[in-house]
Amino acid sequence: MQRLLRRVPQPAPGRSGLPPGRGEEARILALHDLLRAQRGAGDAEGEASSRDSRCQRRCSVKRQRRTWTVLLAGLLPGLAFGAIGRVDVLEGTASRLPEGGVAQPLAVGTDVEVKDTLEVGPKSNLKLTLNDGSVLMLGAGSRLFISEADFEGQERKGFVAKLGLGKVWASVKKALAGSQAKFDVETDRAVAGVRGTRFRVDAAAPTVMGALSPRTLVQVSEGNVQVTARLPVKPGEAKKKKSGERTQVPGPHEVTVEQWTEKLLQLQANDQVVVDAELGRTKVGTLDDKVAGDSFGQFVNRNQGPKTP
Structure with missing residues (x-):
């Protein structure tokens, strides 16, 4: 201040006026x-x-x-490359549960990704087309976990899915010549592996919560399918095994500890096999038209398109 x-300025004295x-x-x-x-x-x-x-x-x-x-x-x-397929047809309702995420409703055009768990609602059917042109269809009440899916563009390097219960039909596009690209559908009782064919797998629902699926049906409508059947070991059988034979291993059972052996089967077109864990046997026979023509089979017939390329 x-x-x-x-x-x-201060005014001069007498001059300021x-x-x-x-x-x-x-x-x-x-x-x-x-x-x-x-x-x-x-x-x-x-x-x-x-x-x-x-x-x-x-x-x-x-x-x-x-x-x-x-x-x-x-x-x-x-992010776009994370999609391994998309929904082409949906009758009713279905959802995808990403690993570590929350369930999301599916719609036509929705992408699916590896580690997704797909669930189909009651009285519903779902058709997916994978990046390599292979097709998967799921029936009502089905649950499928996509554990492995490796694609390079439109070429498949490998695909593995686990059918917890329900029905799945696959039309597998043949891999490039010389390729060992696998396409496996697993259940608790069997693994169906193919290179280029059409087949169906049914997994029966467990009779006890947390138990394994007791029965698997594999039907082949085209091509060849190798089925690895998982059979329980009956008491005392383990002692009869000879040196060098496959030994039983504990099954991933949450209720009881179960042991099984594996049996390899080769199926051709119009063959089917039933793997029944409760009876401990496999039954190979001709394709059951009554099963193949059920409501899910009719959905498949409406949407399967031309033969496997």
């Missing part, structure tokens, strides 16, 4: 005018600074948006 007062005592009043008025002028200049600078700050914030936000846009543009192609 003292510096400001020194900046206000002001009555005695008014000189100090004049100095105060002049100081007021000076302070107001400085405040106005400060406000102007503040407004300019505020405008600059707002501009800087806007520019920063724009830069961040551009950065995220570039990052997302780089990430989206990679």
Whole structure:
């Protein structure tokens, strides 16, 4: 304040034209005018600074948006490659449960990914087309876990799915010549492995919560399928095994500990096999047309398209 007062000139004695005592009043008025002028200049600078700050914030936000846009543009192609197939036909309801995620309803055009668990609702049917052109269809009440799916563009390197229960039909596109690309459908009782064919697998629902599926049916309508049947070991059988033979291993059972052996079977077109764990046997015979023509079989016939390429 003292510096400001020194900046206000004092009138010369006798020459100010002001009555005695008014000189100090004049100095105060002049100081007021000076302070107001400085405040106005400060406000102007503040407004300019505020405008600059707002501009800087806007520019920063724009830069961040551009950065995220570039990052997302780089990430989206990679995310798209996570899809291993899509829904082509859906009658009724179905859902996909990503690993570590929450269930999402499926619709025609929805992508599916590896580690998805697919569940089909009652009185419903689902058709998927995989990246290599192979086709999967699931019947009502089915649950399928896609444990492995390796594709390079439209070429399959490997595919493995576990059918917990229900019905699945597959039309497997032949791999390139010389390729060992596998296509396996597993159940608790069997593994059906193919290279290029059409087949169906039915897994019966467990009779006890948490138990393994007691029965698997594999039907082959085209090509050849190798079935690895998992059979329980009867008490005392383990002692009869000779050196070099396959030994039983504990099954992944949550209720009881079960042991089994494996039996390899080769099925051709119009063959089928029933793997019945409760009876501990496999039964190979001709394809049961009554089973193949059930409501799920009719859905397959409506949507299977031309023969396997």
